[in-house]
Structures are given as C-alpha cells and as structure tokens.
Amino acid sequence: MSEIKLKYGSETLACRLPEARVLRPAETAVPADLRQLIEAAIDAPLGAPALSQIVRPGEQVVVVTSDITRYTGSEHYLPVLVERLNGIGVPDQDIAIVIALGIHRKQSEAEHRKILGPLFGRIAVYDHECDDPAQLVELGVTASGIPVRINRRVVEADRVIVTGTAGFHYFAGFGGGRKGLVPGVGARETCMATHFSVFNPPEVGGKHPQAKTGILDGNPVHRALLEAARMVRPDFLLNTVLSADKQILGVFCGELEAAHLAACAMARDLYAVPLEAPADLAVVSCGGHPKDINFIQSHKALDYGVQALRPGGTIILLAACPDGFGNPTFFDWFQYQDLAQFEAALRSRYEINGQTAHATLMKARQFRVILVSGFSAEQTAAMGMEKADGLEAALQMAQAKLPENPRILVIPDGGTVLPELDAGSGAKSIGSSSAGLH
Incomplete structure (x- = not known):
C-alpha cells in the first residue's frame, strides 16, 4: 500500500x-537564466513585428498586468519590458502600468510593490476601475451584441502591451491572452456580458458544451472575450507559463492570439494528463x-x-x-x-x-x-x-x-x-x- x-x-x-x-x-526544469528567457521571447515575437518596430520615441505606452490574485511573474518581466522601452527611446514618464482588476477590489500599496517589483516608485501605476464612467471609453458593440467599454488610460495610449499568464480556465478554456483586456480593463457590464456567453440561448437552455476547461475552439466565452479585446487594438502580448509552485517555465510574446495560443499549448503539455x-x-x-x-x-x-x-x-x-x-x-x-x-x-x-x-x-x-x-x-x-x-x-x-x-x-x-x-x-x-x- x-x-x-x-x-x-x-x-x-x-x-x-x-x-x-x-x-x-509533466516534469520540466526551471530555466537557469530567467532574464535570458524573457529577453529571448521579446526578441522572437510570434505573429508580430519586433517591439522596436512597433514603439516609437515620444509615444505614450501602457503596460497592462494582472492583479495580486493572478500571479504571473510580473516582478521579473516588467523590469525587462521597461528596460526595452527605455532602449527604444521611451522614458519612464511616458510609461504607465495599469492593473487589470476586472471587477476585483483595488490593490494596496504592498500589493503594487509585489506586482511591480523593482519598478515600484519609479513607473506610474494605476488600478482599473470598472464602475467609474469617467475612466471608461465606449468602443462599440461586438457582433454578438456585447457592449465594449474599456479603461480610458488604455484606450488613449499610443501603444498597449498586455501581459499575463496562460493556464486552464474552467469555462473560458484558458486564462491569459485576451483576458488581460477583457475582463481585465473592461467595464463591469462588459465583463458580465462576455462571461454570460457560457450559456446557450434561452430557447436551448443549459451551459454551452464547448465552454469548458482547456477548450478554445468553438468556445463562445473565448470568442466573446477575443472579439471584445481586439477592439482595443493591442500592440504586443507577453504571457508566461508557470510551474505548480509559481516559477516561470515559459515566456511567449507577439500578437494577441498567436502568442497566447503558443502559451496555451505549453500549459496543456505540462498539465493535461491523458487517461x-x-x-x-x-x-x-x-x-x-x-x-x-x-x-x-x-x-x-x-x-x-x-x-x-x-x-x-x-x-x-x-x-x-x-x-x-x-x-x-x-x-x-x-x-x-x-x-x-x-x-x-x-x-x-x-x-x-x-x-x-x-x-x-x-x-x-x-x-x-x-x-x-x-x-x-x-x-x-x-x-x-x-x-x-x-x-x-x-x-x-x-x-x-x-x-x-x-x-x-x-x-x-x-x-x-x-x-x-x-x-x-x-x-x-x-x-x-x-x-x-x-
């Protein structure tokens, strides 16, 4: 026994x-040089030009990252991203970090310090507020009828970099990717409407069979999230894949969907066990x-x-x-x-x-x-x-x-x-x- x-x-x-x-x-070794892993991913973006070809000096850049309830390894990759932006000619004062709270509570100073790591006190940081009309901008309505209102600071930035971590989600298929924007920096009604896609139409009833863990194809929640997030027109994505004890195992950068799918593939290889x-x-x-x-x-x-x-x-x-x-x-x-x-x-x-x-x-x-x-x-x-x-x-x-x-x-x-x-x-x-x- x-x-x-x-x-x-x-x-x-x-x-x-x-x-x-x-x-x-699955057993996977933790990378020996984490900074090198992050830099290599930034240098080899999937489905997108290099960051240096996207961002120009003089532009205002917003970096969106997750709150304290969604650990992503942000204290490691945010300093590398900011260093790259500085190297392109974007000074600290032209960079802001927006915490993608969705409908969660605001973060404490101690939580901001954990999320930003060595950037705390150097780069401006703002919590998203899903219920403040003055901080939201109407972008329109998706093909499925979802009203999309997004954080004003994000919408009005010249460049938007979205960050997060890819892992299983019980009805959106996977977290990360588009979820950094919706629900991350969406209005409350936008968040609720996208999540409501978990249900079939009233005349059918019940939960949609594809709205489940590990599935993106045919998943109506994923489709709603992605369509709404694309209306923000993000410029670059950085997603991590973490070990069970929250160490960074993989980093994927590039276009919103391409980089996210690559991160999801790694997460599946690590954590889906066939029976x-x-x-x-x-x-x-x-x-x-x-x-x-x-x-x-x-x-x-x-x-x-x-x-x-x-x-x-x-x-x-x-x-x-x-x-x-x-x-x-x-x-x-x-x-x-x-x-x-x-x-x-x-x-x-x-x-x-x-x-x-x-x-x-x-x-x-x-x-x-x-x-x-x-x-x-x-x-x-x-x-x-x-x-x-x-x-x-x-x-x-x-x-x-x-x-x-x-x-x-x-x-x-x-x-x-x-x-x-x-x-x-x-x-x-x-x-x-x-x-x-x-």
Whole structure:
C-alpha cells in the first residue's frame, strides 16, 4: 500500500490507498537564466513585428498586468519590458502600468510593490476601475451584441502591451491572452456580458458544451472575450507559463492570439494528463494554501477532478477554505437547489460568482462529492456535497459505495492538473491556429 502526501491548507496529510494511480504534471526544469528567457521571447515575437518596430520615441505606452490574485511573474518581466522601452527611446514618464482588476477590489500599496517589483516608485501605476464612467471609453458593440467599454488610460495610449499568464480556465478554456483586456480593463457590464456567453440561448437552455476547461475552439466565452479585446487594438502580448509552485517555465510574446495560443499549448503539455478509462474514485488536493484559501479558488480543483470520473463517480476534495467562500454573495446563490431555477435566476441577474456556484451544484448533482473543509455539515449540504471530518473519514465514506476492484486516482495538485479522457480527440483542440505553433 503506497502513501501519498497531500496538502490541506498549511498541513500535509498522508493518503494510504492500494493500487492508486497518481496524476502529476509533466516534469520540466526551471530555466537557469530567467532574464535570458524573457529577453529571448521579446526578441522572437510570434505573429508580430519586433517591439522596436512597433514603439516609437515620444509615444505614450501602457503596460497592462494582472492583479495580486493572478500571479504571473510580473516582478521579473516588467523590469525587462521597461528596460526595452527605455532602449527604444521611451522614458519612464511616458510609461504607465495599469492593473487589470476586472471587477476585483483595488490593490494596496504592498500589493503594487509585489506586482511591480523593482519598478515600484519609479513607473506610474494605476488600478482599473470598472464602475467609474469617467475612466471608461465606449468602443462599440461586438457582433454578438456585447457592449465594449474599456479603461480610458488604455484606450488613449499610443501603444498597449498586455501581459499575463496562460493556464486552464474552467469555462473560458484558458486564462491569459485576451483576458488581460477583457475582463481585465473592461467595464463591469462588459465583463458580465462576455462571461454570460457560457450559456446557450434561452430557447436551448443549459451551459454551452464547448465552454469548458482547456477548450478554445468553438468556445463562445473565448470568442466573446477575443472579439471584445481586439477592439482595443493591442500592440504586443507577453504571457508566461508557470510551474505548480509559481516559477516561470515559459515566456511567449507577439500578437494577441498567436502568442497566447503558443502559451496555451505549453500549459496543456505540462498539465493535461491523458487517461485511458474513467475512475470510480478521485482523491484530490487543491495543492494546499493559498490554492484552497477559499471555496471559489478551490472550485478549480473540483472542476478538473471530476473530469477523471465515470458518471456518478466519487471525488474526495481536500479544501481547507480558511477564508470561507471567497465572496459575500457566493453562498446566497444556493437558495436555488433546482438547477433549472438556478439557471433562470442567473439569466435574469448574472453574477460571475453565481456562475461558479451554479457550476458547483451542477457537478455535485452529477457526481458524489465528499468535502473535507472548514465548512459546517449544513453549508456543505447546501452546496450538494457530503462533509467528512478528515481524510480518513472521507475514504471510509467513499469506500462504502465503491464497486469491487475500483479504479482509484490521486491528484496531489488538483488546481493545476487536468485529467483528460480520450486524449487527442478533436474536442480537445486548443484553437483554430494552434496547429501551426508546434
């Protein structure tokens, strides 16, 4: 019987199971010279001219980067970008950094310091404000009817450089790329409208089948995000790919979609693990703190983990959630226990956190979810799950209903690893132009 170490909050638990398969990311060495990696990517842009051919002296340049909830390695690449801009003839006073908050809260000075690294106090930094009309500019309406209003400082800049990190996203396919602009620097209604694309038209109902993790082809959310982001006319993209412990493994630069697709391809190679057959039981750790700091963050591991299961299979989710649900309105959505009523409520009053709550309950209706967390039995039950007081108790609960000779998987870093059944099928493709990037 093997012993597998699983993180739970700040603890490490021992999981003992017979003949369990352990799913881990592909092993990749951390680059020895990070600065050289960043510079090489800037020097070899995909689908775009060199930065020195795009930016001219005297132009105002805005660099968009993620907030503290989306670590990207910005303290490493932003100084290199600014140095390159200085070398082109753009002085510090002509450069501004805009934090792509989307609908998140403003950042503290300490958080700005972490994001900017050695640039803090040297380069002007501004938080995006999605609800301030004076700071937003109307760009028009997309073909699908989404109103696009974008941060004024970004729109009025001569040149826009977008940065971020590419990784799996549970209904946009992948993060990074276009998401730095929308929802990153979009108005609240623009953010909500693009995310609402997760649903089929009302006459069809339900969630669109292609709006899921790791899929860009045919994904209506990705299509809406990309169409809206292109209206900003960004000049250059820099996206990183990170290890599970947040070290930069890859850097991709160039045109908005081309560079993003290349980054997504690397992320898939690292974190998508093929499975020949579905499991009866998956024991999943989010990866410990801060990946299980709250339930909204932990949902990612739940979403990925159930993809390894047969219909009606069981998942044990280790998610400490010391900060609770992660949003004050998230739990309120579980007043709707009927999925059809839940969907109707979301269609009439869409919230991104409500979408996460709906996705949680939908998975809890399709699979047996045993949750090890700090939530009460009542709170756990409202989310459609069963509470277990620890890993051993959860294993006993699960084994009572498993078939003879069950297929069991353990995923120690469930927030990054995506199990994929029938890998290589057309439904798993990243994007229409990804084939040309390998």
